[in-house]
Amino acid sequence: MLSSSDRPGAYRGRFDRVIIFDLDDTLYLERDYVLSGLQAVGLWARAILGLDGLGRVMRERFEAGHRTRIFDDSLRDMGLEPHPHLIARMLTAYRQHRPSIRLAPDAEQFLARRDPATGFAVITDGFLDAQRRKIRALALYQRGVHLGVCTDRWGRECWKPNPRAFQHIEHIFGRSGGALTYVADNPSKDFTAPRAMGWDTVQIARPNRIHDRIHPDRVDADRIIETLEEF
Template sequence: MLDLDDTLFHESDFARSGFAAVGAHLENRLGVSDFASHCERLLKAGSRGRIFDQALAECGHHPTPDLIEELVDIYRSHKPSIQLPRDTVAFLEHVAGLPTALISDGPARMQRNKVVSLGLDKLIDKIVLTGEWPDGYGKPHPRAYGEVMQWSGRIGSDHVYIADNGSKDFIAPRALGWKTVQILRPGRVHDGVAPTAEHEAEFRIASLDEISLRRVLAGSR
């Protein structure tokens, strides 16, 4: 069972694609140039949440609430130019024939666009996007994991969840008896630090090339 962002692909690739889409819109509408490059620099510097406000200010434009809302909608709804990294392609080929599921948070339309652009809707058996549900059911809520267990018909210890975010990804599946693997890709957007021991994954890897599902299911490192 798999997470999406910074697990199966680099989330920063989506951000760059979104910045380019927003930048093109701003150039056509307001004549703003280099917006995307400002956003990319701010992202690399660790800015989160207010990148569009900061980038607009750097470009000499006042970031009004209506304009920011418009830009966020473009960012979330654009058809991204992204691709799966080599290790993900090899991993999905390796597990072909095994039951696979994806659990991902985030706005439903944005996450669905990522899934389709990456071709994951044709490679993964069950896609669970918590953004399609009412607020409150995103990770770490156990609903998504329970739905996957109902779909698979298997006990908790037969499941392996590979994800990146120690603050929310692992506490619920661990409570259900799942095996957990944290992938910490170089260049990831979030640091992945777990706030408590209960939030931590049992295994850590830097690439999907490193994982042996047989060893994980057996509980050996």
């Protein structure tokens, strides 16, 4: 679900400035989502396939540092063939599970102490269904976030670094350039569009984040912090 005021100019003139957050590894730790999803797939496999222990095997692979082919390789570990049909059903169980995740403590405090003259929004990439479930699980609208924008609503081509979601925020809030700050974790894609549009940008480098391979065309933020207490 999107916020109820997802219309151009809905918040026009209401806020002096707007802080826009990325979601994964910015407001909460993505590893918690992955572990929650693997557990859900494990429970699904037990209930539907009568297969015990898959959740544990996948979790161990993830905690050992594996980041790709966890489903395929874990099935093979258990002597099963990773048929595409089975992998597709596991992916559905993963993306449609109800995530057990929590805001990072500093993010929770930051929103609790928010300034009423500041607007708050989220821009997040990822599969639409999964990202909406994360926003709901973190109760972001109840915590003062005015608008959540999942880039996947416009299709894969509008994921970051595409500027579409950033332009959408400017239209909704009627603000541009330095009145807007984007806080996110990934220099490979997060800061390209907002920097080109003159926004203020902040990279948050949480110690327990999932490390992505950094793209050679990385665009760094204006400044870097480790928690929102430094913001």
